[in-house]
Amino acid sequence: MAFVLANSLRFHVQRLPAAATEAAGTAAAPAETAATATAADRPVVVFLHGLVVDNLSSFYCPLAVPAARAGNEAVLYDLRGHGRTERPATGYDSRTAVRDLVALLGALGLARRPVHLVGNSHGATLALHAALARPDLVAGLTLLEPPLSGAWVENMVDTLSAAALSLEDSPVPAELLSLRLRKAANLTAIADGLLNRTSLIDDMAASRPFTPADYERLRCPALIVCGEHSELVPGARELARHAPRAVIEILPGLGHDVLKESSGVLRKSVLAHLDATAGASTARTAQAGALVR
Structure with a gap:
């Protein structure tokens, strides 16, 4: 457990180091496999939880620990006012949430590393806001049950x-x-x-609310996951239609709480998406280096 001061607020943070070995079994496309993504090359995976009674612990076993074991550095934190993070009277809008995230990454010494944001429910909308506001920082998105309408x-x-x-x-x-x-x-x-x-x-x-024009500005790869019976599926499909690099996965028989109800299937999909994103990021870096030389 650690507490980190960022944006004038004391945040409760858990940081999981990547496994010592390189991530294996990448799901990157064939054109991307020429560049192997080591832990230092891969985006830091940052987890953003849902509203009110949720906190960082909901991600710990289902996704964060498996992501770290697969070679990804992982950061979990309690959002402003949630869990063990300080609870100021104001600042619960999306712009402040993005500032909190950027300041926290800076305080952790990660300001120069690309990040992959994994958000659940309300945390997914905050992740999308961050990707739109800071495309230079966000290398990829995983949005679980994003409430977009x-x-x-x-x-x-x-x-x-x-x-x-x-x-x-x-x-x-x-x-x-x-x-x-x-x-x-x-x-x-x-x-x-x-x-x-x-x-x-x-x-x-x-x-x-988000608009199709917002989605069209999204340039990073995004995986959207919803339960078959979730009322949020129509909004997720609209995002997938308009965002250039978004794909949607519908989990049969489930409702809104895919994080708790489908950890095995969800874990497989998320880890594959992290590998694909890391592979693409490494390939782009290699290409840029070749042009410089």
Whole structure:
């Protein structure tokens, strides 16, 4: 466990080193296999979790540890106000989230390394915002159940507003503690703090939905994963239609929570996408070096 000061905020961060050996079994295209991606060459994989009761731990076993074992350096962190990261009253908009990410990478000494962002649910929208704002920094995206439509944002704002009312001055956290349900009590207290004592709901309500023009500006490779029964599939398909290098994978029989419900299938797809992205990045670097020489 580590705490890192970035953008005037204390972030809870976990950093997993890449395996000592080179990643094997790359899924790169034949034209890209001439350049082997070592750990130093590969983009750093950064994980962005979902809203309110989520935190970095949801990625740890399903994806982060396997990614590190496959030769990728991995960084996980609790978003602003979530988990063990500090909870300021304001700054829960996407622009501030991108500034948080860039500042954190700088504080970790990774400002000059390309990154591959893996985002789940709300974290996927933040990853997409970062890729659009900093195409120089983001080498690839993996978006799990990205909520992209304005209708989803409206529904989520309504849901969070109702949850905020139910938690305000609620005795539930104290009751959970009395029953020695410490984890549940902590998550309930975090949700209460975020929903009733920060600008998170207002910042979400003020957010601008993505447009096809935004998707057309996305230049890095992107893997989009959704459950077959997820209400977010139409928005994900629209992103895949308009983004030049995006592909979509629909997991049969699943709903919104693909990260928890399909870890084996998901892990295979994500690791293959990381290898392909790393291979392409290494090939471009080699080509650029040849031109310089």
